[in-house]
Amino acid sequence: MDSFRVLGPSRLVGTVAAGGAKNAALPCLAASLLGDEPLALSRVPRVRDLETMRRLLGHLGVTGEWHGDRLLLEPGGPTDPDDAPYELVKTMRASVLVLGPLTASRGHARVSLPGGCAIGVRPIDQHLAGLEALGAEIRLEHGYVEARASRLVGARFRFSVPSVTGTENLLMAATLAEGTTVLENCAREPEVVDLARLLGAMGARIEGAGGGTIRIDGVAALHGAEHEVIPDRIEGGTYLIGAALTGGDVRLVGALAGDLVPMLEILAACGCRVDVEGDGIRLARPGPLAPRDVITAAFPGFPTDLQAQYVALMTRAEGTATIVETVFENRMQHVAELARMGADIRLDGNTARVHGPARLSGARVMATDLRASACLVLAALAAEGETVIDRIYHLDRGYEAMESKLAALGARVERRTDSGSDSGEGRG
Ligand code: UD1
Numbered sequence: 322m323d324s325f326r327v328l329g330p331s332r333l334v335g336t337v338a339a340g341g342a343k344n345a346a347l348p349c350l351a352a353s354l355l356g357d358e359p360l361a362l363s364r365v366p367r368v369r370d371l372e373t374m375r376r377l378l379g380h381l382g383v384t385g386e387w388h389g390d391r392l393l394l395e396p397g398g399p400t401d402p403d404d405a406p407y408e409l410v411k412t413m414r415a416s417v418l419v420l421g422p423l424t425a426s427r428g429h430a431r432v433s434l435p436g437g438c439a440i441g442v443r444p445i446d447q448h449l450a451g452l453e454a455l456g457a458e459i460r461l462e463h464g465y466v467e468a469r470a471s472r473l474v475g476a477r478f479r480f481s482v483p484s485v486t487g488t489e490n491l492l493m494a495a496t497l498a499e500g501t502t503v504l505e506n507c508a509r510e511p512e513v514v515d516l517a518r519l520l521g522a523m524g525a526r527i528e529g530a531g532g533g534t535i536r537i538d539g540v541a542a543l544h545g546a547e548h549e550v551i552p553d554r555i556e557g558g559t560y561l562i563g564a565a566l567t568g569g570d571v572r573l574v575g576a577l578a579g580d581l582v583p584m585l586e587i588l589a590a591c592g593c594r595v596d597v598e599g600d601g602i603r604l605a606r607p608g609p610l611a612p613r614d615v616i617t618a619a620f621p622g623f624p625t626d627l628q629a630q631y632v633a634l635m636t637r638a639e640g641t642a643t644i645v646e647t648v649f650e651n652r653m654q655h656v657a658e659l660a661r662m663g664a665d666i667r668l669d670g671n672t673a674r675v676h677g678p679a680r681l682s683g684a685r686v687m688a689t690d691l692r693a694s695a696c697l698v699l700a701a702l703a704a705e706g707e708t709v710i711d712r713i714y715h716l717d718r719g720y721e722a723m724e725s726k727l728a729a730l731g732a733r734v735e736r737r738t739d740s741g742s743d744s745g746e747g748r749g
Contacts, residue, residue, distance in 0.1 A: 327701035351605035358545030432613035475500030629696035
């Protein structure tokens with residue numbers, strides 16, 4: 322099992338390129354199940370979650386071939402059998418994204434229930450209620466959800482919570498339904514918009530993605546398409562927070578600043594200089610870091626996927642910041658590990674009060690989930706001495722070549738590959 326060894330403190334300075342968005346690419350891959358023509362996706366990040374989805378699609382008869390950051394998906398291969406098994410779903414919750422497209426295109430789907438994950442219970446009731454509204458018959462048995470429909474029929478459905486993958490699942494399912502579907506209280510995340518763009522290129526008729534209400538006029542069939550995945554706002558945001566934390570100066574290129582506005586506004590309020598120049602965002606922190614409170618929320622709020630990294634940042638602020646996690650119920654596990662590095666944080670349920678500035682010192686810490694891992698790497702950059710972060714497989718689910726990107730910015734980070742006994746897999 323791999324670990325990272327980080328020698329701090331260091332200052333991140335230089336230019337880093339944004340990779341493709343993992344959370345946008347995942348539903349785009351799943352969309353290949355909707356038709357029988359190839360999809361050519363570019364700017365697909367080579368991270369473990371994408372590899373898991375590629376394997377799952379292979380199992381479902383879609384072969385995926387990498388050409389650099391391009392992934393060519395060809396439907397029509399043998400299926401073995403036509404379901405999403407527990408072994409694949411347990412390592413990645415987003416496997417549930419095959420449920421909508423399979424039901425719509427093949428009239429049948431059998432997908433293992435994802436179960437709990439490191440950051441909370443994360444039910445999929447909204448995915449199921451939405452498919453039922455479109456006429457699917459849903460059965461839960463032996464840890465699997467089974468959906469059947471000879472052809473889905475357009476309907477009006479209102480999400481009780483604006484679920485990102487729930488919106489994506491229903492968006493995909495409705496493209497092939499008979500008649501019109503209106504989805505209300507949808508997730509507005511840029512990743513939903515990116516999927517709608519791909520589906521549009523495949524011939525789907527969708528209006529309103531990015532807003533609360535999306536209207537889909539079903540079509541009989543979809544065709545092949547080419548699509549470039551949007552840049553990863555969470556990966557990019559992580560490097561910019563790293564610049565803020567280390568008093569550095571980083572230019573993120575190939576980014577969409579509009580997708581990062583909530584975070585950039587907060588970082589500017591903390592005393593960072595933020596310049597948006599074309600497709601680049603330059604962030605520098607020339608002076609002291611001011612504490613600012615944050616409450617996570619669905620887009621366009623402050624993203625829950627940057628909360629852990631922001632907590633790491635606030636450990637170095639001159640004063641107290643309160644960070645409230647509202648999206649997931651168990652997403653503060655990084656706090657205990659940060660405390661081991663010298664952070665002064667009082668945790669009360671989902672509210673963290675971070676008292677800064679703390680003198681962070683290197684320690685042996687353990688990554689507990691994807692974004693918590695990124696938080697520990699950032700803290701290690703600001704800490705005195707050596708930090709060893711175990712269970713880096715969590716990080717590999719969503720960050721491409723993080724150690725080389727950080728090294729190019731002046732960090733001293735190395736990956737160590739141990740053939741140790743603990744080879745646990747992450748869920749999320
Ligand atoms: C996606 C992202 C994840 C991000 C999250 C919130 C992907 C692959 N993952 O996860 O990185 O942290 O959005 O921005 O895109 N909920 C229900 N019932 C449902 C579905 C969700 O109650 O059927 C609740 C969840 O428990 C959570 C909230 O809704 O409290 C938001 O979850 P959701 O948007 O569904 O997260 P994911 O799509 O799983």
